[in-house]
Amino acid sequence: MEKDQQYDRFMSLFMSSERAIRSYVRSLLLSNQDVDDLMQNIGLVCWHKFDQFDMAGSAQDFTRWCCVISRFEVLQFRRSRARDRLVLSNEVIELLATHAEQHLEQSEAERRALKICLKKLAEPDRRLLLSTHTIGDSISRIASESNQKVRQLYSKVNIIRNQIGDCVRANLSLGEPSS
Amino acid sequence: MSRSIQSLVRRYQDQQLNDEEVRKLDDLLRTDPDAREIFRQETNLIATIEEIACEQGLDPPVDTATAPPVDQIHGSLSGPFTRWMMATGWLVAVISASLLIATFASPSASTQTETIATIIGVNGPLQWTGNGGQVRSDLTVGMQLPGGTIDGVAPESWFALEFDDGSVVVTSGNSMLAFSDLGQKVLLLKAGKLSADVTPQPDGFPMLIHTRSAILEIVGTSFDIDTDLAATALKVTEGKVRVKRRSDGQLVDVPAQHQVIAAADQDLNVTQIPQVAHHWKSQLQDGPRRTYGRWLPATSDSGPMLHCIPYLTETNQTIYTSSFAVTVADAAPVMTNAQTMIEVEGHLDRATDLYVGMTLKTAKGDFAGRFQVVLPSEEFQSDERFKRTLRIENFTLDPSLSAMKDNLASTSHELIVDSIWFHTLYQQAGLAVTSVELQEQSE
Known part of the structure; x- marks a missing residue:
């Protein structure tokens, strides 16, 4: 395959799989910043190994293939951060990675449902939930700015998360949501 | 039981567990497949919310009152480009230079192929992605570029560009700057530092610099910008810059030797530039x-x-x-x-x-x-x-x-x-x- 065609093929596959890969990696790492750091390497390694990918494979095959590569990158990354505390053991990370690889389609369906469910949230709740996951923001900061207790606000965020989780399950039980 | 695992997982992701609780979660995940399923669901939820939060933090559409027609800047500021800016900053840093060829070269993207600027200084790792798909990391002084995006990959990256009218922009460190000139210079500073010395611009077509938090309108002046997710700090050395805060549309003019910070959570006050410090x-x-x-x-x-x-x-x-x-x-x-x-x-x-x-x-x-x-x-x-x-x-x-x-x-x-x-x-x-x-x- 010509290099340009290879670019096209890789680009097309990677862009369509990127969110799934990122979500997979995120499930194995503790912070979004770590994911940002690591995704550089993962993209590069996948590209370098792209000639090993079966070109007849589907987009789902490609996602799975990238996730397997990502697993090793995650483990290597964790070894370089071995001094960090408060993280799960490598054995557990391996188990979680295997579990996540077996449920890639399910995770994708959940993501689609979740986006629909988020739109159904009341605007203040939606804003609060998103704020807690915005870089540079935190529940502590929002609590301080809004003169609320951290524990109280944290409880509220968890209630919203529960609502979202219930909504996702309800959506999925009704069938594949349209995005 | 599942609620208690869920609570542990959430608190782990929120980095609120102590050593003992992490060990407890580790044991649970090692021995209980149901716990692994709850962990997957919760982290998938968090990853998706983070992704949406990241998208929400993006710039709103370009101000149509001051920007050129959308079709003129389509190639540099919309569609695939925006998606790239929001979600794949990491991709930009290393491989996007190659990979984005296909995105930028898509038939729907209008492209700018005429050169508009010349590199007058370059140092450290940098990558330039042209709107038409061309990618270079071997940038040298004297190279002429059409519009595109310059990405400083490391803290020591430094890049100086002179537009055909003599206006000079300089980025340093981990900065990301998209630039185009289709009758009006439009720059998008995603992050980092930019200094500029802008020659007088044509009437009605000031240089526009977009950041996440502000739109700057420059007729001809020297200034420095430092922008991040939440704020844009502007320091004007010569001339005058008009700043529009995105959060509420408030406008201020910043004269020479003055500065302002455009952020949603503080007053848009123009103050004098302080003297130098040695500490x-x-x-x-x-x-x-x-x-x-x-x-x-x-x-x-x-x-x-x-x-x-x-x-x-x-x-x-x-x-x-x-x-x-x-x-x-x-x-x-x-x-x-x-x-x-x-x-x-x-x-x-x-x-x-x-x-x-x-x-x-x-x-x-x-x-x-x-x-x-x-x-x-x-x-x-x-x-x-x-x-x-x-x-x-x-x-x-x-x-x-x-x-x-x-x-x-x-x-x-x-x-x-x-x-x-x-x-x-x-x-x-x-x-x-x-x-x-x-x-x-x-x-």
Whole structure:
């Protein structure tokens, strides 16, 4: 395959799989910043190994293939951060990675449902939930700015998360949501 | 049971578990498949919310009152480009240069193929992605470029571009700038620092600089911008810049020798630029803002740290680096003098040569060079907390800039400190900086 065609093929596959890969990696790492750091390497390694990918494979095959590569990158990354505390053991990370690889389609369906469910949230709740996951923001900061207790606000965020989780399950039980 | 696992998982992801709770969660996940399923669902939820939060933080559509027609800038500011800016900043850093060819070359994207600007200065790892799909990392002085995006990959990256009308823009450090000129110069500064010296622009077509938090309208002036996720700081040296805050549309004019910060959570006050300072100290306890590296908060037995992170050089070698922005647009410029000394505290997992450097610029904002000190590995021991005081006279020009030395400062005195950086070469040595302070030695 010509290099340009290879670019096209890789680009097309990677862009369509990127969110799934990122979500997979995120499930194995503790912070979004770590994911940002690591995704550089993962993209590069996948590209370098792209000639090993079966070109007849589907987009789902490609996602799975990238996730397997990502697993090793995650483990290597964790070894370089071995001094960090408060993280799960490598054995557990391996188990979680295997579990996540077996449920890639399910995770994708959940993501689609979740986006629909988020739109159904009341605007203040939606804003609060998103704020807690915005870089540079935190529940502590929002609590301080809004003169609320951290524990109280944290409880509220968890209630919203529960609502979202219930909504996702309800959506999925009704069938594949349209995005 | 599932609710208690869910609670543990959430608190783990929110980094609120203590040692014992992490061990408990680890045991549960090791032994219970249901716990692994709950973990998957919860982390998938969090990853998706983070992704949406990231998208929500993006710029709203370009202000149609002041921007050129959408179809004119389509190639540089919409569609695939926007998606790339929001979700794949990481991709940009390393592989997007190659991969994005297909995106930018899509039939729907109008492209700019005529050159509009010339590179007049370049240093450190950089990648340019043209709107038409062309990708270059071998940028050299004199190269002419059409519109596109320049990405500074490392703290020492530096890039100066002169438009055909003589206007000059300079980015430094980890900055990301998209630029186009289809009758009106439109720039998008996603992050980082930009200095500009803009010649008078055509009537009705001021240069527009978009950031996440503001739109700047420039008719002809000199200024510095420093932008991040939440705020844009502008310092005007000459002329006048009109700033529109995105959050509420409020407009202010910033005259020469004045500055403003555009952020949703503070007043849009124009103030005079303060005088130079000769003292600066890192503030890692306040968080990772204006640092490059992996910031870790304080723990019971150590203060906050900034760990080096890897990047690939142009020669495909890995350097581990971290840096601190020193002179920022909302504070007095920090200047060196003959009495300047730098005190560094940190930790090394293993002994290695440690590079400590400063990126310096002139009072006018021109790049003056990178000056560094190399502390040899013999001075360190493995797993050592170290503290070193470095005198300004020991800083010498980075050898990689020797070809440009005639255009750079001959010493590191009397210059503005843009950033202070640290790196180790090729093998991870576990360098973490805990504090850095620039001060004058007493007589």
